[in-house]
Amino acid sequence: MEFGAAGPLGGGQDEPWGPAAPAMDDLDLHDEPPPPYHSVVLQSTVEAPSTSGRQSGSGTYGVPASSEFEIRVTDPVRQGEGVAAYVSYKVLTRTSAPGYRESAEVIRRFRDFTWLQKRLRREYRGVIVPALPEKSVVEKYKMTGEFVEARRAALTVFINRVAAHPILKRSRDLQLFLEASETEFAIEVSRSQVDDPVAVQGAAKKTLSGAVSFLRDLGHTASNLYHKRTDDEEEDAEYLKVRAYVFELERHLGEAHRQAARLVRHQAELGESVREFGAAMASLGRYEESGLVADSFGQLGERAEAVSRLCGESSEGLAASFEAPLKEFVRTVRAVKKVMADRSGALAALQQARSDVDARRQRLAKLRGTPGIREERVAEAERDLADAQQKAEAAKAAYEAIVQQMSGELERFQRERAQEMGYVLRDFALAQAQVSGETARLWASLVPGLAAAAGGGGAGGS
Template sequence: MPAVSHEENLLQGKDQLLEVDTTAFGDSNPFSGQGQGAQDGPPPPYESVIMHDGTRGDTTVGLSHFEIVVRDPVKHGDNSMSAYVSYKVCTNTSLPQYKIKQPEVIRRFRDFAWLRTRLQEQNRGIIIPPLPEKNVVQKYQMTTEFIETRRMALSVFLNRVAAHPALAQSKDLQNFLEASEEDFAIEVARANHESAGGANAAKKTLSSTLQKLKDLGQQTQNLVSGKHTDEEEDPDALIVTLQTSVMVQVREYMFQLEAHLTEAHRQAQRLIKQQGLLGASLAEFGTSVISLGKFEQGRLADDFINLGEKAESLARSSQEQAGSLGVTFEAPLKEYVRMVRSAKAVMADRSLALGALQQARADVDAKRTKLAKLRGTPGIKEEKRSEVERELNDAQHRVEAAKDTYELIVRRMSQELARFQTERATEMAGVLRSFAVAQASLASDTAKAWRTLAPAPSSNGAAR
């Protein structure tokens, strides 16, 4: 059997541990490759996640265990910062752990925000679907349009969580969907108290984590330039450095994707606004032409009135489509801008986990050095050496725990990035197809409407 070189061993270890690779981006990946680890079957079509009237569509692929509708928004308080909107969350589920199969609960936006934060804490490495951004100005105004837009976005959020194979089993989601308002408030208080200790511990290690990330960046540069240090001879350190090199490419792709999606969303908003303005202009034109027709007499009067009525009819169609595009075209683009940011947050969490692992390893090295000095110093009490040995043992356990956490996040990220890219490609293709069909239909209807007013040409080319 041929000998295996040290470099080949490292690369084999990298392949086993580095499951987050550029193949997670499928055919649309700028690095090429085929996606791995995505959920079987296509994602639910966007129109099945949320419809304009708050009801579900007929297609519910991937949502076999849940049907969730956010409806009946109710405004509480006057137009002040203390005002808020409550929503009725109606669920139909077949999961056996639910005590109620068709629960209906009342929740407000802060409850949705708590659920998302809790899912992030309990499912590191998983891309948590985004919530709509907070808007202080619009919250103060509380317009009907703002409330309806938020209601639809909250429904999308819940259905995406419920469609995720891991998040659908979350106890926090179950509490959110079926607990009474009183029981839910108690659960929120309990969970917040439980999370407080972890948050304080994270703050204590933040500065050291950032320093380790800087060191890791230098390791990556050394790898690219061909430089080596003693630390890089450690197989684990080399594997992590290789992972980081790949993640730099993925992160750059995500930054560019966010920029392009943001610009596409901005132009979609502009297009919808212009289409709405076109409809308004057509309506005003139609009204003015009908008035002119009433001033005229005979055939000319009829022609003006017919023209005005067609213009008003097309104005309604244009304005209706502008409203529809806001839901079926602009909203999905906006949501995927938020989804990319959620994916970037998972990548940032992976970096924090790596920093925590590096810090834990540095702590072990420091304690080993301390123990070696004690062992080499005459007259040191055995109790002192035993205490440092216990500290070293505890530090080694922390390294193993940090390593397990880091590797769990890396494995989950591989599946999540592949799932994200597969769903995004499928849904965006459907969104663009629906947009094209809608535009073609409106153009066809417009041409037919105007054609009914145009005189048909005779055989010699003259109008009849």
């Protein structure tokens, strides 16, 4: 597995960061701003209006869109009251994918998205399944419009990323999610839970075997320590570098998102402060005796109101096109860590299976060396050893399958995240330049009137 020159998952010189940013002298700050993040997803179009009211027909920040799926999550509706309340969404799909209907409209709720994610993780081990927005009991109880809209946007990103994934888009569960009626979907979900051995055995299995499993795992841990076998010793060195990088990446992305959220709040607070300042200036102007000075105060109030609106729009734009992507990048890194945890679990299972083989082989050798031992006990030990060897082979196959799958997944993660991050940062800089330029233009338009007031309106001031 090869990575860029800047290190594992880093943005090396060969990474596809997109087109070079134009020089500031060549920028037209009045060009159409980039579409909001939630309206476009990598390799998938979403028919939602951009901030300018026009439709976006490309993937996230210039990435070519897929021609197979167009999925929208729309029309959130609150159902029920109190702690039992939930939000339902329309999921609208248009697709040319083989085996699908050309268009479909279904109603889904958050737990249905969660069901799909869990099914995909179970079916495609080693694949980085896109992340869902975090659960929040407090926010769910309050059910504010801002919370519902943020979740709707995040669900749109999730389902489009699943449909754009070269492996996950082939899932039967995805098709069921996108096409089945509410009744059909509920029946299939119930059936899948019955068919799921974990759900069937559930708590009863944990209760009956918990103590035995604990003692067995304790024995395996001691055996592994004795044989000096650890994850790090058996894992590929390049993979360990990537794993360490991903853990650090989560921390730094989390901090970047926190600061982006602060920036959004600051922009909104700045707009409110400018609005209040403008209102104060307009009120002061009404008490001025000099007409020129009074007019200047009035114009100052008008410009401040315009700048305030601009700051408010900028805050909303930052939330959609900068804070939201950073938050989703954090979720995606956590999804990568989830797959890495599955890989570690598969390796631990393999190590335990090997320990079982060693223990049963030693037991068989001991029985064979014991004089007068019954043949039935030897035969039973041989069967136990064969069974342990078979389980070890299955554990090895499961681990190797995850390793093979993850190799391509990590490369795809590196490529897509580097490209999207490049576009997000570029569009952030362009949006900030546009806001700054428009703000400067609004304030500069006051200068001629203020100069005239300063030159001829000194008398009669307050």
